[in-house]
Amino acid sequence: MSLDRPLRSVLYIPASKPRALDKARGLPVDAIIFDLEDAVTAEEKETARGTLAEALAQGGYGARMKIIRINGLDTAWGADDARAAADMGADAILLPKVSSPADLDALAAITGDAPLWAMMETPAGMLNAAAIAAHPKLQGLVMGTNDLAKELNTRARADRLPLQAGLGLCLLAAKAHGLAIVDGVYNAFKDDEGLALECEQGRDMGFDGKTLIHPAQVDVTNTAYSPSEAEIDTARRQIEAFDAVEASGQGVAVVDGKIVENLHVETARKLIAQAEAIAAMAEG
Ligand SMILES: CC(C)(COP(=O)(O)OP(=O)(O)OC[C@H]1O[C@@H](n2cnc3c(N)ncnc32)[C@H](O)[C@@H]1OP(=O)(O)O)[C@@H](O)C(=O)NCCC(=O)NCCSC(=O)C[C@H](O)C(=O)O
Numbered sequence: 001m002s003l004d005r006p007l008r009s010v011l012y013i014p015a016s017k018p019r020a021l022d023k024a025r026g027l028p029v030d031a032i033i034f035d036l037e038d039a040v041t042a043e044e045k046e047t048a049r050g051t052l053a054e055a056l057a058q059g060g061y062g063a064r065m066k067i068i069r070i071n072g073l074d075t076a077w078g079a080d081d082a083r084a085a086a087d088m089g090a091d092a093i094l095l096p097k098v099s100s101p102a103d104l105d106a107l108a109a110i111t112g113d114a115p116l117w118a119m120m121e122t123p124a125g126m127l128n129a130a131a132i133a134a135h136p137k138l139q140g141l142v143m144g145t146n147d148l149a150k151e152l153n154t155r156a157r158a159d160r161l162p163l164q165a166g167l168g169l170c171l172l173a174a175k176a177h178g179l180a181i182v183d184g185v186y187n188a189f190k191d192d193e194g195l196a197l198e199c200e201q202g203r204d205m206g207f208d209g210k211t212l213i214h215p216a217q218v219d220v221t222n223t224a225y226s227p228s229e230a231e232i233d234t235a236r237r238q239i240e241a242f243d244a245v246e247a248s249g250q251g252v253a254v255v256d257g258k259i260v261e262n263l264h265v266e267t268a269r270k271l272i273a274q275a276e277a278i279a280a281m282a283e284g
Pocket residue numbers: 011012013014019020021023024035038039119121143144145146147148184185189212213214215
């Protein structure tokens with residue numbers, strides 16, 4: 001069920017803010033999370049639902065993936081959000097604070113066949129990541145690193161050492177079940193250097209992209225999560241070299257002093273496909 005679309009930049013937009021909802025129509029993001037949860041005050045929850053329904057009915061979001069984050073089903077708004085979201089024509093519905101597959105069962109009982117995504121941001125969610133990722137309606141995981149840090153009572157560190165166990169468990173669960181997985185937000189939205197470092201760490205770890213809170217974070221993130229020219233060049237040379245040795249009956253090529261086997265060629269082909277998908281996305 002792996003998604004073949006780019007998910008480098010996944011921008012949260014408070015569903016209560018018409019100006020931000022409009023601005024996103026022109027931003028080069030791969031996906032949008034229309035947020036009814038934490039970015040919306042209790043007083044605005046009901047009206048935000050209507051504002052979002054209007055914005056989505058109006059359209060204009062192009063090829064960007066449209067994900068609606070509802071409130072938890074244990075809140076006063078969750079069930080109504082879920083019913084409304086199922087009718088808004090989004091690509092997925094995102095449930096916050098998923099701690100077990102039963103949370104997704106409860107949502108699916110309301111939303112029927114709609115594809116689901118899960119926020120991974122509780123200690124129980126980390127421990128149950130494999131069972132959550134196996135849910136038949138689930139297509140993607142979003143790391144909620146702010147909530148996770150709060151629950152774990154960690155202190156913020158640039159290397160995110162206190163979060164690594166949780167990030168790793170969720171990555172393993174997503175990969176084992178062919179799900180998309182995007183990293184948590186970087187709160188200091190004016191700090192491009194810190195964001196670039198965190199993106200690089202996330203990409204090295206295997207995330208498909210990063211969630212964002214402000215338009216100023218989009219370009220840094222898209223660049224960090226796109227294959228570079230050097231990576232594309234190496235991938236092409238690996239494919240060519242392997243094709244050549246294979247034609248002569250051998251199974252191992254050497255490129256830049258490193259061996260290239262079948263599995264490396266698979267990775268290289270995936271990287272080229274990713275670059276092509278990004279180019280197609282840019283063309284709209
Ligand atoms: C962080 C902000 C409150 C800053 O808002 P503001 O001061 O209005 O920013 P700017 O004046 O710099 O905005 C410039 C223009 O950009 C538009 N804008 C701002 N943010 C967004 C956005 N997210 N999407 C689209 N457009 C946006 C403004 O409207 C301005 O437009 P214009 O006037 O036309 O030039 C604000 O950025 C914000 O609210 N961000 C979202 C915060 C949010 O979504 N939080 C919840 C998600 S994070 C989370 O929950 C993580 C997870 O659950 C966890 O546990 O980790």
